[in-house]
Amino acid sequence: MPTLFRKVKDVKNFIRDIKNSAGNAHSIGLVPTMGYLHEGHMELIKKSKLQNEITVVSIYVNPLQFGPEEDYQRYPRDLERDLAMCEEAGVDVVFAPTDEEMYPEKPKVRIEVEGISDVLEGAFRPGHFSGVALVVLKLLNIVHPDRAYFGEKDFQQLKLIQRLVKDLSYPVEIVPVATVRDKDGLALSSRNTYLKENERESALSIYRSFLIAQKLFKAGNTNANDLKQAIREYISKHPHVKKIDYVEIVDEDFNIKEGEVSQGDRILVAVWIGNTRLIDNWRLSYEEV
Amino acid sequence: MPTLFRKVKDVKNFIRDIKNSAGNAHSIGLVPTMGYLHEGHMELIKKSKLQNEITVVSIYVNPLQFGPEEDYQRYPRDLERDLAMCEEAGVDVVFAPTDEEMYPEKPKVRIEVEGISDVLEGAFRPGHFSGVALVVLKLLNIVHPDRAYFGEKDFQQLKLIQRLVKDLSYPVEIVPVATVRDKDGLALSSRNTYLKENERESALSIYRSFLIAQKLFKAGNTNANDLKQAIREYISKHPHVKKIDYVEIVDEDFNIKEGEVSQGDRILVAVWIGNTRLIDNWRLSYEEV
Numbered sequence: 001m002p003t004l005f006r007k008v009k010d011v012k013n014f015i016r017d018i019k020n021s022a023g024n025a026h027s028i029g030l031v032p033t034m035g036y037l038h039e040g041h042m043e044l045i046k047k048s049k050l051q052n053e054i055t056v057v058s059i060y061v062n063p064l065q066f067g068p069e070e071d072y073q074r075y076p077r078d079l080e081r082d083l084a085m086c087e088e089a090g091v092d093v094v095f096a097p098t099d100e101e102m103y104p105e106k107p108k109v110r111i112e113v114e115g116i117s118d119v120l121e122g123a124f125r126p127g128h129f130s131g132v133a134l135v136v137l138k139l140l141n142i143v144h145p146d147r148a149y150f151g152e153k154d155f156q157q158l159k160l161i162q163r164l165v166k167d168l169s170y171p172v173e174i175v176p177v178a179t180v181r182d183k184d185g186l187a188l189s190s191r192n193t194y195l196k197e198n199e200r201e202s203a204l205s206i207y208r209s210f211l212i213a214q215k216l217f218k219a220g221n222t223n224a225n226d227l228k229q230a231i232r233e234y235i236s237k238h239p240h241v242k243k244i245d246y247v248e249i250v251d252e253d254f255n256i257k258e259g260e261v262s263q264g265d266r267i268l269v270a271v272w273i274g275n276t277r278l279i280d281n282w283r284l285s286y287e288e289v
Numbered sequence: 290m291p292t293l294f295r296k297v298k299d300v301k302n303f304i305r306d307i308k309n310s311a312g313n314a315h316s317i318g319l320v321p322t323m324g325y326l327h328e329g330h331m332e333l334i335k336k337s338k339l340q341n342e343i344t345v346v347s348i349y350v351n352p353l354q355f356g357p358e359e360d361y362q363r364y365p366r367d368l369e370r371d372l373a374m375c376e377e378a379g380v381d382v383v384f385a386p387t388d389e390e391m392y393p394e395k396p397k398v399r400i401e402v403e404g405i406s407d408v409l410e411g412a413f414r415p416g417h418f419s420g421v422a423l424v425v426l427k428l429l430n431i432v433h434p435d436r437a438y439f440g441e442k443d444f445q446q447l448k449l450i451q452r453l454v455k456d457l458s459y460p461v462e463i464v465p466v467a468t469v470r471d472k473d474g475l476a477l478s479s480r481n482t483y484l485k486e487n488e489r490e491s492a493l494s495i496y497r498s499f500l501i502a503q504k505l506f507k508a509g510n511t512n513a514n515d516l517k518q519a520i521r522e523y524i525s526k527h528p529h530v531k532k533i534d535y536v537e538i539v540d541e542d543f544n545i546k547e548g549e550v551s552q553g554d555r556i557l558v559a560v561w562i563g564n565t566r567l568i569d570n571w572r573l574s575y576e577e578v
Contacts, residue, residue, distance in 0.1 A: 008458065012460065019308075105455075107456040108402050108403040108404060108405070108452055108456060109400065109401070109402050109403075109453055109456040109457060110400070110401045110402075110403065111398065111399070111400050111401075112398070112399045112400075112401075113397050113398050113399075114397040114398075114399065116397070134456065134457070137457045138456075138457055138458040141457055141458045141459050141460055142460075144460075163397055163398065164398060166394075167396040167397060167398040167427075168398065168426045168427055168430055169297065169427040169430045169431050170430050171301065171431075171433075
């Protein structure tokens with residue numbers, strides 16, 4: 001079994017002892033999660049285990065990154081199942097703090113990254129990225145990892161963290177890990193458990209719309225509006241699609257593209273399937289899928 | 290001579306080597322400064338040397354914490370003199386980075402602390418505290434001190450840093466150090482060099498107004514308005530006093546006091562003497578001065 005810590009103090013002491021242990025310094029990999037682990041998380045863990053001597057998985061459903069109308073209460077939780085999966089994956093440490101441990105007082109700090117916090121996910125979920133930034137910086141300060149692992153599935157979050165770490169000179173390497181998809185193309189997400197079977201069928205339209213856009217792009221259509229339009233049209237003709245929050249294309253610096261797109265640009269979408277809000281993204285490329 | 294580092298990479302390597310050196314872990318004290326050192330800084334250094342094996346002084350005039358109309362260009366700089374003072378004080382390491390080292394790109398992160406960043410100094414100097422927060426977090430991430438030393442002279446800054454460190458779980462102890470005053474009571478500040486001799490005479494009104502307020506308080510007048518009024522009246526009758534930006538009283542959690550004040554509350558003022566903006570503060574107490 002991985003060693004389970006519930007208190008900030010305890011995991012800090014454990015890390016300090018490792019770092020101070022005589023001989024070679026151990027490298028530490030951190031995989032921050034909100035639990036209810038799936039194969040996407042397992043990829044993060046696998047990569048951390050390849051690159052580090054110690055892998056720490058944090059499991060914490062961070063209330064600060066949920067809006068008042070969002071699914072904080074409903075978000076799936078199952079620590080026992082998560083622990084079993086961590087054991088299976090060979091995780092060394094699980095840090096699963098209580099709210100009281102993480103926020104003994106309501107935090108007063110707000111952290112924004114210009115051009116990231118305020119657009120797309122940030123615009124639809126005000127305060128979300130400040131909550132993400134706060135909890136990730138806390139985890140970095142508590143665990144002091146050499147590397148931290150983030151899925152490309154939450155692409156805007158990844159960009160936010162990369163920029164935070166750069167601007168604040170954090171001594172950590174942020175390692176992105178490619179999105180894991182089910183056989184049918186649905187990007188893995190703990191929120192997929194919300195989907196009823198017929199909703200899940202509609203949710204596949206997201207992945208398929210990417211393939212359509214990708215095909216157009218490879219055929220020479222590099223017009224951002226054409227690609228976005230094709231995606232919107234394809235997705236919206238499916239049942240249970242209640243609303244498309246956005247379909248946008250960004251470049252590697254997260255500038256929103258108008259006009260011509262190019263290889264490496266990324267399509268980002270947020271779609272409501274019934275009462276479930278899904279996000280996904282796709283990197284435009286001339287290569288085969 | 291202290292070891293002088295100009296590059297982030299070099300000071301990071303130095304610290305890493307110290308932390309990894311076999312045997313007992315060395316504790317590191319950081320004294321962040323903008324240089325042009327004076328006896329106030331020397332007190333910070335003295336305290337750091339008492340509490341740590343290694344004392345690092347950073348010297349960096351951080352452009353991000355100056356407004357466009359402020360004295361960034363004019364701010365006094367003298368690295369050689371600073372190095373000599375650091376040697377005299379037994380400082381181990383001076384970290385004096387270039388702008389290129391600190392900000393290879395314009396940072397996009399903004400950091401606010403609710404109730405601190407936006408009032409008093411924060412209201413008169415928009416963006417100031419985000420710049421302070423950014424540079425201090427960078428320095429903490431680069432130097433990884435066990436303790437960091439801040440003067441009470443910049444009281445609001447001290448409160449900001451304390452809150453940042455708490456909310457972000459930074460593994461550092463913030464150590465406040467009492468304001469150092471000249472024999473005549475003027476709080477030491479690198480900006481005092483701007484003052485002409487007759488302006489300096491007027492600047493003493495700030496300290497003397499604190500003594501007046503303190504006397505009223507000890508005599509039983511605990512009305513915030515009375516104390517603030519007495520301070521304003523006393524200061525403003527002096528020549529060269531161009532403007533009083535604010536006179537306020539805050540409690541230990543930095544709430545602005547209206548009505549009754551009590552022991553431990555702090556008077557904060559910002560005053561323009563000619564073209565020089567001075568800040569100072571005073572803790573209300575029943576004890577003798």
